[in-house]
Amino acid sequence: MTAPMESLPDAPVALKCGCADLWSHPMAQLLAGPALRPGGRALTKQLLAGLALRSGARALDIGSGTGATLAELTDGGLRAFGVDYSAVLAAQATDTGPVAVGDAESLPYAGSAFDAVFIECVLSAVPDKPAALRECRRVLGAGGRLVVTDMTVRGEFPEPLQTLAAWAACVGGACATDTYLTLLRDAGFVVELTMDVTQGLRDLVDQAERRLAMLRGALGVGLLDQAEALVSSELARYGLPVAADGLAALADVLFAQVRGAIDNGDLGYASFVAVAA
Secondary structure, three states, rough: OOOOOOOOOOHHHHHHHHHHHHOOHHHHHHHOOOOOOOOHHHHHHHHHHHOOOOOOOOOEEEEEOOOHHHHHHHHHEEEEEEEEEEEHHHHOOOOOEEEEEEEEEEEEEOOOEEEEEEEEEEEHOOOOHHHHHHHHHHHHHEEEEEEEEEEOOOOOOOOOHHHHHHOOOOOOOOOHHHHHHHHHOOOEEEEEEEOOOOOOOHHHHHHHHHHHHHHHHHOEEEEEEEEOOOHHHHHHHHOOOOOHHHHHHHHHHHHHHHHHHHHOOOOEEEEEEEEEO
C-alpha cells in the first residue's frame, strides 16, 4: 500500500491534476455521492430559487463534476454549461449538458457570456483564487449573479489536514469567511448573501462514513475486485494509494480529522451570493 502524502506538491498544475484525478476515482464518487459536495442538489436548488433568473438564462457551472448542478440548472429552465479540469468528469457529465475541459483560472469562454455562474465546493481547491474569481467576473455580464459554496476555516488550519487528499476534498485550501468576502469584493462583486450551511457538511461526512463501512463489508467478502474495479493508476503519481483498501484507510483518517475540526468550530461550510458590479 502506498503511504499518504505528507505535504502538498509545490507546482499548482500538479496540485490541480491531483485533485482532478482523485475526484474522478470511483472510490471518491462512491463515498461523496453524485453531487460530490455538501448540500447536494437541494442546496443548489435553494440558492437558484433566490436568484429569480429568467427562463433560458445562460448559466455556467465551474467544476461541474458528474453533472449534478448542471441537471439542477437545466431543470430550473436555464441554458446550462459546465467546465471541469478533469477530462474524465467532463465526459461523465456530457449526457447532462455541454461540458468543456478547462481551468477555473482561465475559463474557455468569452466575456459577458453568462447570466449566472455557480462554483460550488471548488474555489477552495483552486490554487489561484483571485484569478478564478476574476474569470468569473469576466464571463458574467454586469448584474450577473455568482453563487459560491465552500469550506470555511477559522484561524490556523490544523497541520494534519495540509495534504493533497485534504486539498482535493476542499479542506486544505479553504479560507475564512471574511477572506472569501474580501476575495469576492476585490474581484468586482457585491456580496448580497452569506449563509452558514455547515449542517450539509456534517451530513456528507455521516453519509460517507456509512458508505465506507458498506464498502469495507463488500471488500471483505470478495464482492469487489480491488485490483480491477476501484483502481486508478494516475493517483500513484501523487503518492496516494490506488487500491480500494488503501483509499479507505486514507478516508478514515480524513473523516476523523474533518469531523474533529467541525466539532471544534474550526471547519464549516458557507454559501455566498454576489452580483457583478
